[in-house]
Amino acid sequence: MEQFVEKIHIYHTNDLHSHFESWPQISRYLLTQQAIHANASETSFRFDIGDHVDRSHPFTEGTAGKGNVALLNSAGYDAVTIGNNEGITLSKNALNTLYEGADFDVILCNLVETDGSIPKWMKLYKIYSTVEGTRVGVIGATAMYTDFYSKLGWHIHEPHAALKAVVEKIRHEVDILICLSHLGVNEDRLLAEVCPEIDVILGAHTHHLFPEGELVHHSLLAATGKFGQYVGRVTLEVDTKSNRLLKKEATVIPVGDLASGKDDVHEVNGLLNAGQIALDEKVFFIETPLKQQLFANSSLATFFGQALLAYTHADCAMFNAGIFLRSLEQGWVTKRHLHELLPHPINVCVVTLRGEELLRVYHTAQNEQWPQLEIKGLGFRGTLMGNMIFEQLAMNGDGHLLVGSEIVQTDHIYRLATLDMFTFGYFFPMLKDVEKEYVMPELIRDIMAWYGKREMMESLGLLEENE
Template sequence: MQNSLETIHIYHTNDVHSHFDSWPQISRFLRSAREKHEAENEAYYLFDIGDHVDRSHPFTEGTIGKGNIALLNHAGYDAVTIGNNEGITMSKKALTNLYEGADFDVILCNLKETDGSTPKWLEPYHIYETEKGIRIGVIGATAMYSEFYRRLGWQIDEPRQSVRKIVHQIQDETDVIICLSHLGVYEDRLLAEECEQIDIILGAHTHHLFMEGELVNETLLAATGKFAEYVGHITISLDESKCVIGKKAEVIHVNKMERRQEDIKDVNALINAGNEAMEEKVFYNAEPLKQQLLKASSLSSFFGRAMIEYTDADCAMFNAGIFLSSLEKGWVTKRKLHSMLPHPINPCVITLDGSEVLEIYNLAQNADWPKMEIKGLGFRGTLMGKMIFERLYKNNEGELFAGNRQVVSGETYKLATLDMFTFGFFFPSLQQAEKEYYMPELIRDLVSWYGKQKASDKLSMTDHQNES
């Protein structure tokens, strides 16, 4: 067996999604691992593969993601790439400022300014060198949500092509090449087949878990699932000629990490910090608006009107399961809006022919949907709930109307809805339909805007009556 010149230890996380319940254990474990390997003169690197940020958590929302960066700093990360939660649920300004205080590198090769230049806060790749002279080229790539990035003022390039281009550029300058890939397992496998020069692909996005990695040709794929349940550990061995002679992947479950009494206190402190940061009053709600999961409600009517007025659509469609609480009478704070609508979901307006509107309306009557569990798509609730229509209804003769217009084939109508319904899972025809996404507005921002509008209108009316 060949003698190993050096063994390199790579630790990695992915798709944490601001699940901080086990973060104190993970952070302590990672810091201890670094101390151990450095004491033994072994190279150690720590990477996050994106979607560490999730705006559904009050700590993330309250700190505009800066709290996540502080946690990554404390754990000692060397580099991260971004996922779609960093990339398309934050405004361009918020993403540009997100990593200002980072003690680590942000590596991403397929996100550009609209003029094609590289944003100042990231680098397409980085070459690290160990004390024994091993050069490790690290490339980052994220999933290509073209329309979303375009609406936010970014240019997103095809990721596998972008990675291959960088690999060919740096392969003669490196001994090991690692890709931080927030592309999903299917794309990772394709990339491994297309680009054999990559030694390791650390994966994310599709929340897949490889207990001992997966080999595609000579490329080792590794991933840790989701929600900070596991930490990944890769060992790479190289011989005297700096050739890779061994690669091994494992994952460590958080249950095997040291727990301390103060861990729960630390997690609660994060939640409290986020909540305190969101105590700002947004608008005064004059009457209680109750949520209902299985039927229309005063809250759904309020939300439907907010969508129509904000987007100037003819009608609106959404599911009652998006409301995780009611809206009580009194002052509404950012914290209350966030707890009621924590989803990183954008509003969207779809232009449809009358026949398509009728098809969508009929599909939405599916009796199984209200109690269906939903996972992903930006939805942070549990059950779908009843499909709600605002200003889309049938009269006594069974004719469908959008506002005051009868829905007929050959005429077009604008439907305001949630971006998650444009991905094709519930309404296949909406995936290809003409649509306009509203970004960076999340659906709770529409409630905030509409609540302020109503309060302002009421104040103006009172002033007018007083003047009279």
């Protein structure tokens, strides 16, 4: 029987993290390819696999991520799924309103309201029809940060089970199944094993790059690394008589090889300027400068440590000096200053420890190699760890650990305020499974702003007694 072959072209991006420096080239390439395929009467799709939003960029912060949505609109995206940056660095209200102006579908099957209902901004799946009538089912899932989502008022389902349930529901209604997976490379490989009905898994989260894809059983895995360095392209060939998938290939296009336009730099700088203008709002006034020190304690670190204790009512605090990316000069501190100081999407976490556990944490933090350690990921947007800083936690001359002025008792319970990145097990394995409470949705710069306002109001005699 004669074969009639349809070509379907899929373009995908992931983990841009608001690195807009190459966005003009990416957008122009996607729109150009869309026009080329349309002129050839061929179907093409454009998908983003999450973490397009990153609050470390002033444009994203100043627009609460809506600027990112506008950029996706302008590049003609058909659908996206969310990453952890969209999901857990935005408040619930900010995520609920993020996609109000979207011209694309948000496809996600494992995030629901606490009562089990589906948020109005998302779809569990979408079935698209190509020029030749091939039915393309698109599903999506995001990484399972249970504690964070719960604290924000969401319920996150185990992604593999959620995806398999959707596949079971729609597999007889589609000819091709594509998954937008912000789960990570190992989870994608496992998904290909447990759900072989999925033809293509477009990956993200772990910033992995597959220059020619990776075939795991029946499924083709594709991913483009991070920061907009590549655009992914998957080409499918389908027998339109039998609706059978004949061929699938993956490749990546280096964005650095794409042509630049004369206005590209102006466009990128315009995003930065728009963000800075949006953040140019006075927050609090300081009488004396708060200076940054990477390898020593500082007035800035003391101010921040006191902010953590005041906000959380913890007994002591621990954080690294590398979180501070600038100093604060005397005068008005604006939202922009605080964003430049603490661009990290990092939350505070209060961990409950016995005295002997607190002592172990303190000794672990004395690692002499840590101050010069370069940190990547975990929400950290600086470079080096810097010295570990303690507030109301110190060793006295007799070798006893003190919380305030009291010697730590091994069987007593203490509450330590720290950064969420120290509770994931990478630096302090003992903190991974202890009792903890994440402070959300406030990021560390929000707590700094709260404390600065409070101190200013108190100095003016305007602070209410219980405030």
